[in-house]
């Protein structure tokens with residue numbers, strides 16, 4: 289008798305993988321997700337409609353230069369004072385502190401920002417706070433140099449993040465990249481076929497991303513912007529922080545989440561400051 293795991297492994301990589309992924313998402317409630325912002329003010333509607341349509345919305349000057357400077361200094365401070373809790377990702381070599389708002393009042397203000405909270409709640413169609421903010425400082429190093437990797441989906445469930453650049457970000461210092469509309473159900477099917485993406489895979493191989501982009505190069509969006517630029521994004525779509533070639537990039541990311549998803553597991557996964565009861 290054929291080994292059941294061998295069959296499963298074959299299906300994961302087979303032409304059945306894309307429709308099976310879609311079927312799983314439909315049954316998990318991704319299809320026809322409730323959208324309840326029709327009566328909100330115009331700015332709120334524009335932001336959420338843009339995220340829904342393209343996958344991200346860019347808000348320049350969300351913070352002014354002075355606040356960005358203070359926040360960069362805060363990241364430098366917490367990275368030293370909480371060095372033991374900093375994860376230095378061995379794949380991309382970034383300095384990241386998950387839960388930085390628990391050790392910085394200024395970062396906590398960003399974590400609890402009421403405008404962003406409201407957008408998260410509307411996009412998730414339920415109250416979805418950010419159990420933690422990730423403070424990141426990127427600079428080129430031996431681990432991250434000359435790499436063309438990092439494409440992924442955060443989740444195959446509805447998900448929303450806010451990323452604020454605290455340094456000016458050009459093509460050189462690791463801008464956020466997104467394959468436009470890759471969070472749409474239709475494209476989750478066709479992109480998975482085009483890129484031969486395995487069943488329910490959130491990691492996207494460089495050659496899969498290249499294949500999807502080469503079909504329609506205009507879908508590759510690179511978000512550059514001055515310090516203070518905020519990106520609101522549906523991270524169900526295919527995205528990455530691109531490789532930093534020179535300079536530095538400071539940023540803060542709010543990880544908004546469904547409340548049923550948050551829990552102590554986050555401390556094992558992200559680090560000791562990620563989750564507090």
Ligand SMILES: O=C(O)CCC(=O)C(=O)O
Nearest residue numbers: 442463464523528529541
């Ligand atoms: O920092 C970035 O540009 C994106 C990183 C990322 O993939 C994420 O926050 O989900």
Ligand SMILES: [Fe+2]
Nearest residue numbers: 440441442523
């Ligand atoms: Fe991500």
